[in-house]
Amino acid sequence: MTITLTHYLILGAALFCLGIYGAITRKNAIGILMSLELVFNAVNINLVAAARWQPDGGLRGQLFALFVIAAAAAESVLGLAIILAIYRRRVVVNADEMDLMKN
Amino acid sequence: MPEQVLAAVLIPLFPLAAFVLAIAVSRRRSVLSAAASIAGIGAAFLLSLWVLRGQVLSPGPLQADIPWLAAGSIRISMGILVDPLSSLMLVIITAVSLLVQVYSLGYMKGDLGFGRFFSYLSLFSFSMLTLVLADNFILLYMGWELVGLCSYLLIGFWYQKPEAASAAKKAFVVNRVGDFGFLIGILVLSILSGTLSYGEATRFIAGGSLAPGQVTLIALLLFCGAIGKSGQFPLHVWLPDAMEGPTPVSALIHSATMVAAGVFMVARLYGIFMTSADALRVIASLGAFTAVFAALIALAQDDIKRILAYSTISQLGYMMLALGVGGYAAGMFHLTTHAAFKTLLFLGAGSVIHAVGTNDIWKMGGLGRRMPVTAITFFIAVLAIAGIFPVSGFWSKDEILQAARASGHLELYIVALVTVFLTGFYMARLFFVAFAGEPRAESHAHESPVVMTVPLVILGVLAAGLGLIGSPLLGQDIQRFLAPVEEHIGGLNIAVLVQSSALAVVGILAAVMVYGLRIVQPETLRRAAGPVYVVLKHKFFIDELYMALVRGLFFTTTAGIAWFDRHVVDGVVNFVGAASKWGGDVVRRGVTGKVQSYALVVVWGLAAALLVIFL
Amino acid sequence: MADAVLFYALGGLLLVSAALVVTVKNIFHAALYLALALFVVAAIYVTLGAYFLAAIQVLVYIGAVVVLAIFVINLTRTVTGAPVTLSRRWVIPAALVSALTACLIAVALLKAADSSPASPPATADATAAIGRGLLGQWVLPFELVSVLLLSSLIASIAIVGKDREEER
Numbered sequence: 001m002t003i004t005l006t007h008y009l010i011l012g013a014a015l016f017c018l019g020i021y022g023a024i025t026r027k028n029a030i031g032i033l034m035s036l037e038l039v040f041n042a043v044n045i046n047l048v049a050a051a052r053w054q055p056d057g058g059l060r061g062q063l064f065a066l067f068v069i070a071a072a073a074a075e076s077v078l079g080l081a082i083i084l085a086i087y088r089r090r091v092v093v094n095a096d097e098m099d100l101m102k103n
Numbered sequence: 104m105p106e107q108v109l110a111a112v113l114i115p116l117f118p119l120a121a122f123v124l125a126i127a128v129s130r131r132r133s134v135l136s137a138a139a140s141i142a143g144i145g146a147a148f149l150l151s152l153w154v155l156r157g158q159v160l161s162p163g164p165l166q167a168d169i170p171w172l173a174a175g176s177i178r179i180s181m182g183i184l185v186d187p188l189s190s191l192m193l194v195i196i197t198a199v200s201l202l203v204q205v206y207s208l209g210y211m212k213g214d215l216g217f218g219r220f221f222s223y224l225s226l227f228s229f230s231m232l233t234l235v236l237a238d239n240f241i242l243l244y245m246g247w248e249l250v251g252l253c254s255y256l257l258i259g260f261w262y263q264k265p266e267a268a269s270a271a272k273k274a275f276v277v278n279r280v281g282d283f284g285f286l287i288g289i290l291v292l293s294i295l296s297g298t299l300s301y302g303e304a305t306r307f308i309a310g311g312s313l314a315p316g317q318v319t320l321i322a323l324l325l326f327c328g329a330i331g332k333s334g335q336f337p338l339h340v341w342l343p344d345a346m347e348g349p350t351p352v353s354a355l356i357h358s359a360t361m362v363a364a365g366v367f368m369v370a371r372l373y374g375i376f377m378t379s380a381d382a383l384r385v386i387a388s389l390g391a392f393t394a395v396f397a398a399l400i401a402l403a404q405d406d407i408k409r410i411l412a413y414s415t416i417s418q419l420g421y422m423m424l425a426l427g428v429g430g431y432a433a434g435m436f437h438l439t440t441h442a443a444f445k446t447l448l449f450l451g452a453g454s455v456i457h458a459v460g461t462n463d464i465w466k467m468g469g470l471g472r473r474m475p476v477t478a479i480t481f482f483i484a485v486l487a488i489a490g491i492f493p494v495s496g497f498w499s500k501d502e503i504l505q506a507a508r509a510s511g512h513l514e515l516y517i518v519a520l521v522t523v524f525l526t527g528f529y530m531a532r533l534f535f536v537a538f539a540g541e542p543r544a545e546s547h548a549h550e551s552p553v554v555m556t557v558p559l560v561i562l563g564v565l566a567a568g569l570g571l572i573g574s575p576l577l578g579q580d581i582q583r584f585l586a587p588v589e590e591h592i593g594g595l596n597i598a599v600l601v602q603s604s605a606l607a608v609v610g611i612l613a614a615v616m617v618y619g620l621r622i623v624q625p626e627t628l629r630r631a632a633g634p635v636y637v638v639l640k641h642k643f644f645i646d647e648l649y650m651a652l653v654r655g656l657f658f659t660t661t662a663g664i665a666w667f668d669r670h671v672v673d674g675v676v677n678f679v680g681a682a683s684k685w686g687g688d689v690v691r692r693g694v695t696g697k698v699q700s701y702a703l704v705v706v707w708g709l710a711a712a713l714l715v716i717f718l
Numbered sequence: 719m720a721d722a723v724l725f726y727a728l729g730g731l732l733l734v735s736a737a738l739v740v741t742v743k744n745i746f747h748a749a750l751y752l753a754l755a756l757f758v759v760a761a762i763y764v765t766l767g768a769y770f771l772a773a774i775q776v777l778v779y780i781g782a783v784v785v786l787a788i789f790v791i792n793l794t795r796t797v798t799g800a801p802v803t804l805s806r807r808w809v810i811p812a813a814l815v816s817a818l819t820a821c822l823i824a825v826a827l828l829k830a831a832d833s834s835p836a837s838p839p840a841t842a843d844a845t846a847a848i849g850r851g852l853l854g855q856w857v858l859p860f861e862l863v864s865v866l867l868l869s870s871l872i873a874s875i876a877i878v879g880k881d882r883e884e885e886r
Contacts, residue, residue, distance in 0.1 A: 002721065002722070003721050003722055003725045004831070006827050006828065006831050007725060007729075008762075008766075009823075009827050010823070010824045010827055010828075011729045011732070011733075011762075013819075013820050013823035013824060013827070014733055014820050014824075015732060015733065015736055016820075016823075017816040017817070017819050017820040017823075018733065018736045018737055018739075018740055018816065019736070019740070020702075020706055020812075020815075020816050020819070021740055021812050021813060021816040022739060022740030022741075023699070023702060024699050024702050024703050024706070024808055024812040024816075025699075025740065025808055025809055025812045026699075026740070028745055030745060030749075030787060030790055030791055030794075031740075031745055031748060032699070033787065034739060034748060034749065034752045034787060035739070035740055037752060037756070037779070037783065038736050038739060038740070038752070038755065041755070041756065041759045041779075044759070044771075045759060045762060048763055048766050048768050048771060049766055052766045052767060052768075059844065059847050059848060059851060060851075062768045062770065062771050062844070062848060063848060063851055063852065063856055065768070065771055066771065066774060066848075066852075067859060067863055069771075069774060069775070069778055069779070070778075070863040070866065070867060071863070071866065072779075072783070073778055073779075073782060073783055073867065074866050074867050074870035075870075076783045076786065076787070077783075077786065077870050077871065077874050078870045078873060078874055078877075080786055080787065080790045080874075081873070081874030081875075081877045081878050082877060083790060083794075084790055084793065084794075084877075084878055085877045085878055087793075087794050088878075699808070700808070703808055703811060703812060703815065706812075706815045706816070706819060707815050709819060710815055710818045710819045710822060713819065713822040713823065713826065714822060716826075717822060717825065717826040717829065
């Protein structure tokens with residue numbers, strides 16, 4: 001029994017869906033951010049695996065995954081900073097209570 | 104362009120310029136308004152005289168055709184037409200306007216709207232002169248509506264008075280009924296003939312390319328306009344109410360000029376009317392009926408201006424009768440003399456009202472001694488309108504009677520004779536009640552200032568002497584001038600002359616017996632007449648009848664429409680509103696403002712997309 | 719065969735730890751499971767021959783992002799003084815749609831199943847190749863990412879720091 005690309009892709013899909021589930025169900029903003037990290041990693045697994053099955057041996061896929069990691073890092077830094085700022089001001093961590101712009 | 108035509112183009116432009124200047128300074132410098140207005144109309148008067156002189160020396164139509172716009176086969180030009188008819192009208196209008204404006208200097212002195220009054224008068228002169236000079240229906244209609252507007256503005260000049268405001272509205276609305284038919288007539292004629300010019304349209308109609316029924320229809324539609332404007336039955340109701348306006352306005356617009364526009368229009372389009380014998384018969388019958396009808400009402404009125412208003416309606420009926428029986432020149436001749444003596448009557452009445460401050464003739468009396476100039480000129484005018492030899496009305500009325508007699512319609516002739524009697528009676532009644540006898544009020548009446556009496560004297564001379572230009576004894580110049588070729592002009596008809604004079608004298612003498620010498624007390628006469636008096640006093644209940652008609656027809660119809668509006672139209676509107684609100688309530692549940700709920704929906708969408716793509 | 723055992727073991731561990739990340743009530747525990755899941759992902763990178771990426775994963779994700787998240791959790795918790803528990807909502811619809819999506823993707827992938835073996839690594843020294851790639855052909859995106867990171871750094875300092883100034 002050999003492991004094919006399909007195995008990796010299904011693993012990525014499963015991880016992706018778990019991340020989505022978390023992003024929808026979590027109320028805590030930090031929890032949502034962490035779920036999104038799972039989604040990013042699912043994407044990265046797909047990228048790296050798909051590249052591995054390319055004739056050139058997967059360099060470009062790895063480079064792409066690097067950029068995704070960098071972008072994800074930037075995103076989480078900003079996201080956490082925003083959460084902290086909102087928390088400082090309003091003592092709120094739950095996403096559905098952040099409704100200053102609603103009314 | 105011949106000099107005459109150039110002058111004719113300038114004639115309406117002087118009052119227009121005066122209007123623009125006068126309205127601009129009417130608040131601050133009302134005296135300048137009056138000066139500009141009088142200067143404008145004075146210049147127009149001099150030019151009109153010059154144009155008339157040119158026409159007298161060498162009669163014949165002169166035209167200026169200025170193309171204005173062309174759309175397909177319809178060409179609209181701002182052309183003007185100078186011929187004996189229009190040049191005569193020019194002089195009448197400018198002369199009366201000039202005299203009335205000078206008179207107004209005294210009459211309107213101290214009025215808050217002094218400047219505004221003169222600017223409106225200038226606008227009116229411009230409109231009326233345009234109407235008269237037009238050589239096409241568009242310009243005619245424009246002038247026609249503009250004079251209507253001026254009439255509205257001037258009747259409602261004292262708009263603070265509720266009666267004046269509602270009289271202005273009434274005049275406007277009633278005229279709209281007639282103008283509606285007039286406009287339809289113009290449109291039908293222009294569609295059928297493809298032209299808007301009088302000359303071409305008349306040639307087209309006279310050429311016989313239309314069925315007689317069509318010609319009659321067009322002629323009657325056009326005549327609707329004259330019915331409204333000239334106060335013919337059944338649209339006469341606005342004219343007596345129009346007396347709410349200042350008296351100079353009544354003299355200028357509601358007796359001498361504007362209300363004569365209907366007569367002028369029929370004369371101007373005589374080529375069209377002549378083609379349809381039926382239309383002419385309708386005009387003659389309606390004219391005769393209006394003449395006697397209004398004269399009857401005038402018998403029982405107490406307001407000096409209303410008596411004069413009904414007499415105006417009656418005299419306009421005379422003119423219509425003349426046109427209807429083929430007395431084209433006779434009708435226009437009567438228009439001319441009527442302009443002089445009726446303006447005089449109104450200005451005299453204005454002078455009296457100015458002095459005693461009331462319109463009720465029973466509160467006057469004995470004014471003859473206190474206001475000799477007014478009384479004498481007024482008496483001349485009474486003689487003129489009654490048709491007593493040799494003042495102007497005698498000659499022109501005689502022409503009409505002759506034309507009626509010659510046409511073979513004996514019944515019209517008899518009606519006209521009855522009207523002569525009635526006219527003599529009610530005018531004498533007015534004169535003797537107001538001017539003769541002892542002063543009834545604690546009167547401090549005195550003669551009016553010179554600016555008012557001078558126009559009275561000038562008009563008195565005209566009212567006395569103007570008839571001579573149409574007298575059979577002196578060659579009937581005006582008839583020859585107006586109708587050089589086609590028309591047969593009756594000479595001196597002694598029978599008609601004697602009959603009408605006798606009836607007029609009898610009418611006057613009867614009035615003298617009752618109201619002058621009191622051989623029979625007025626009260627006795629009134630009681631003897633009984634219900635007849637009541638009917639006349641209430642003007643045959645025409646206003647009440649219209650009111651009932653309006654209530655009955657209009658209000659029931661509108662009630663239905665209102666129901667439809669309230670339930671169906673509003674129902675649809677409310678349903679749309681409610682449905683939007685309900686739909687919004689449903690949809691807004693989806694818009695929670697929570698990002699995660701949107702994400703949930705997005706993922707459902709993703710699942711659906713995958714389902715569609717891969718399965 | 720060893721490949722398969724390793725894949726299933728790592729894959730199972732990854733899915734279990736990821737499931738714990740999104741379900742446990744205590745957010746501190748969730749963060750620790752996230753660290754575990756990210757570490758397993760790094761291991762999966764190794765099985766795919768991406769050694770450099772695996773190192774970066776550990777350094778950046780576990781070393782920076784997760785630690786940062788734990789910092790924030792602790793900061794918010796210490797201020798409120800109450801344990802941060804994670805309440806949830808829309809559990810059933812979210813679970814349904816997630817499972818459905820996963821199944822659909824799996825079905826689609828199996829339909830287009832490709833059983834070819836993985837191609838061998840192009841170069842023996844993949845790390846060196848990546849380094850050359852980053853500073854050679856891909857230098858422009860690389861620099862852009864640097865700018866992105868720098869700007870997000872400055873922005874986060876501004877967001878958090880500005881607030882303090884106002885408080886003063």
